[in-house]
Amino acid sequence: MVSSQARQAIAKARRVVVKVGSASITSLSGGLDRDRLDTLADAVEARMRAGSDVVVVSSGAVSAGLAPLGLTRRPKDLATKQAAASVGQLALAHAWGTSFGRYGRTVGQVLLSADDFARRENHRNAQRTLDRLRSLHAVAVVNENDTVATEEIRFGDNDRLAALVAHLVGADALILLSDVEGLYDSDPRRGDATLIREVSVHAALDEVQAGDGGTLGTGGMASKLSAARLAADAGVPVLLAAATRAADALGDGLVGTAFEARPVRLSARKFWVRHAADARGALLLDAGAVAAVSQRRRSLLAAGVVGVRGTFHGGDVVSLVGPDERTVARGVVAYDRTELEGMLGRSTAELPSELQRPVVHADDLVAL
Template identity: 45%
Template structure:
């Protein structure tokens, strides 16, 4: 992928912004000048029809200043307190940055379970997609006020990759304190060579990354975590761009040919997602559909309750299920938006009768985006 055309063609772009960029080195406030310039850069993408999501660090860095916590190593309760104190300032800074461009922002706080547990994953994805469709710029951060070392991501590079995977992003941009991946740390080795493009993350490539960034004074990431994030994104069909963040318009700089490293995707986001559904999830039950529904599914339609004849097994909302026709032939596998009990209650019902029956509606039983057809049924 060429970084210029890749960014210009991407439908969805996730940008990870680290603490060093958000908090800067000043007193207790965020770096409003950098944030304003970045917001203008992101608004440029929005103006040409692209959806932008920001994964932003900085709550702990801002909060520790507000609380006067000057020690470098904080305890977990101190980090949680700092996150609580800093999160409001972080969001206020982002709101002020995007407001001149007529763009609303929305705070989304996630934990690892929100991207690992299927029901929560589906809920999180639905929220993010709704925000993006409404023209909002989601500002995502780890919910540091409640997570512990055992259940946290530990860095927002990995969180950004999981979010990119969750929403089917085309490009993940990781803003760094360096303009990409080198064969060695160029600050220590003047002979280090910059890598413009990486197609496979081999052990040799990963060995080129050092440890966490000790020079910035804030943040926990480094090139090693960025390559770990790129591996997640690559498997999800998302390209990763690593570039220098400490310039006013880092996305424009990439489009203008400034130095960056591109880690190419292994497939497309849609193909990766459907392969995950088809081969990586143990089905919890089955939905038996009539001939009309079977034909509609093979033509790329969602599975509506009206076409379901019966439900087999016990499964929860968001679990994988097999879809079979009435002769027992498997049509595909998908993530069901209702649990087994509710799916049984709405079998055969038209869409406008679901809410009256259940008291809520989650749309079709299986949305076409969450359905992987069996190979023999593919057009």
């Protein structure tokens, strides 16, 4: 296989985030598979000895807790999921610690919730923790804090978490290891699918068949495509490969599917607005305002806002919704809802001087 620019960047990356799926290290019958976990740790250690810093994002806490609790399938109710996670997180952290301990490596567990990315102060604290673990030559193993996360504040899957972590630590590459060889043009279980080796930043992936996760996991191909797009916005190339090929994926990278990164990454603030922050409400726009913010990248003025939804305050992130109910952008609103309700549809000249700022400034706005 010819090494593409994206694969070369992944192979040479100094700072790498590696995501490991649940099905790659656990089984319903026996919980954690220590042999497979050791093999993954071997591949990560080899990459670290080659000079890279590696952060591991590990699924598997809920799955690891199933067998010890006598459960035979992944639970659907939140309380049982959290109970399984509380048991599994201990087992998962200990297993990674044991695997890396063979090389004299210390492991630090970092549990994150979506709120840690949505709130700027939490975001900075998580960043400092991961940077300090790296400087102390420890291996950071990140997982979602499943024991406290509710359905409303979950990442949804660890593929998304891994992409956000890649941005958080300023990674040069993201490697997603799972139970599939890569991205296919159709369902590979049908036997006639073709592996897609390279995906350019301009590729249209809307027609690719993307399924849900399996019995043990939550993230299927759809979540991996979403994570690849998210990482591309951060300027991070992505490699999707089978966990059984971990040594190759972390070596020359000539396996799986490589996703090219955008040549110009979003600024940290715009990335946060688009991907990490929770939208606290919505502004309803007329057609002219939609064109201004999504096509001309102009600031949103009160004259183009026809309605508001939700409760928000100045400085919160809100969704910008067009007449067809489609969200066209996200941005940081300058006013509280109560202030904005009295400004709807009014031109700047009609407003008092203290209310003549844009509702959402172009610098704080990201079109979708």
